[in-house]
Amino acid sequence: MKKSAADIWEDLKGQVDFLTEAGAGFVLKPAKGRSAGDPSRSVPPAPRQTASRPAAAASSRVQARDIKPLPPAAPPLPSLAGLPAQTAAERRSLEEIDKQVLVCRLCPLHKLRTQAVPGEGSRSAELMFIGEAPGRDEDAQGRPFVGRAGQLLRKIIAAMKFREDEVYITNIVKCRPPDNRVPHREEEEACSPYLVRQIELVRPRVIVTLGKTPTDYFVPGREGMTARRGNFGDYRGIPVMPTFHPSYLVRNEGNRELKRMVWEDMQKVMALLGGK
Numbered sequence: 399m400k401k402s403a404a405d406i407w408e409d410l411k412g413q414v415d416f417l418t419e420a421g422a423g424f425v426l427k428p429a430k431g432r433s434a435g436d437p438s439r440s441v442p443p444a445p446r447q448t449a450s451r452p453a454a455a456a457s458s459r460v461q462a463r464d465i466k467p468l469p470p471a472a473p474p475l476p477s478l479a480g481l482p483a484q485t486a487a488e489r490r491s492l493e494e495i496d497k498q499v500l501v502c503r504l505c506p507l508h509k510l511r512t513q514a515v516p517g518e519g520s521r522s523a524e525l526m527f528i529g530e531a532p533g534r535d536e537d538a539q540g541r542p543f544v545g546r547a548g549q550l551l552r553k554i555i556a557a558m559k560f561r562e563d564e565v566y567i568t569n570i571v572k573c574r575p576p577d578n579r580v581p582h583r584e585e586e587e588a589c590s591p592y593l594v595r596q597i598e599l600v601r602p603r604v605i606v607t608l609g610k611t612p613t614d615y616f617v618p619g620r621e622g623m624t625a626r627r628g629n630f631g632d633y634r635g636i637p638v639m640p641t642f643h644p645s646y647l648v649r650n651e652g653n654r655e656l657k658r659m660v661w662e663d664m665q666k667v668m669a670l671l672g673g674k
């Protein structure tokens with residue numbers, strides 16, 4: 399349908415109004431030789447109150463109402479560096495965490511577990527190893543890192559001249575995911591407060607993250623493990639060394655280069671701890 403001169407004027411006026419409000423910085427000037435009030439012009443004057451203005455205002459009200467405010471950013475957790483020695487009460491709190499984990503039902507993984515695996519080792523360890531989640535053997539025995547990968551980790555610990563009861567070993571998720579799949583984000587979110595509290599109470603001087611899942615949690619990054627391993631990150635003042643998960647080494651048993659890299663990472667940890 400052909401637009402009338404009045405409609406064309408309305409369209410043009412609407413566009414100019416929008417561009418002016420958007421800061422385009424110009425106004426529609428009347429044609430040369432005519433004033434806005436010139437009765438001889440062929441285009442009728444625009445009404446002062448255009449129909450498009452209330453609609454635009456309503457639209458902006460809808461948008462403002464629909465935008466949900468962002469939740470307030472969580473305050474950063476306090477540094478754990480330089481805290482005083484662990485107290486007896488804090489030691490008891492660690493035992494309490496173990497008890498809570500054993501009966502925990504915070505995420506669906508509790509339905510499939512044989513038993514939860516809180517962690518083991520010294521409750522005031524200087525060195526903490528954090529893996530992903532219990533596997534089949536760990537689920538059966540209730541202890542972390544007891545399968546083939548665990549045996550390798552324990553050899554690495556011995557090579558570092560630590561006894562197993564001098565370090566603390568645990569996982570980011572305390573119950574076995576089905577088929578040893580990677581824990582889901584919700585499972586990690588449900589379970590990680592236990593781990594965070596364990597770290598706050600044990601207060602290790604160095605954390606070693608084994609594989610991508612715990613590394614992503616403590617020192618997030620976009621690169622793969624090959625690029626991230628061997629470089630210290632920081633978790634609340636505690637140096638964090640990412641390295642390959644021992645199960646990756648077991649799956650690539652003939653790859654001596656992987657073992658060399660892990661050992662190189664552990665040497666950096668030993669150097670930071672001042673040697674044994």
Ligand code: SF4
Binds near residue numbers: 499505508589
């Ligand atoms: S994985 Fe963690 S949060 Fe989930 S049931 Fe087990 S202990 Fe609880």
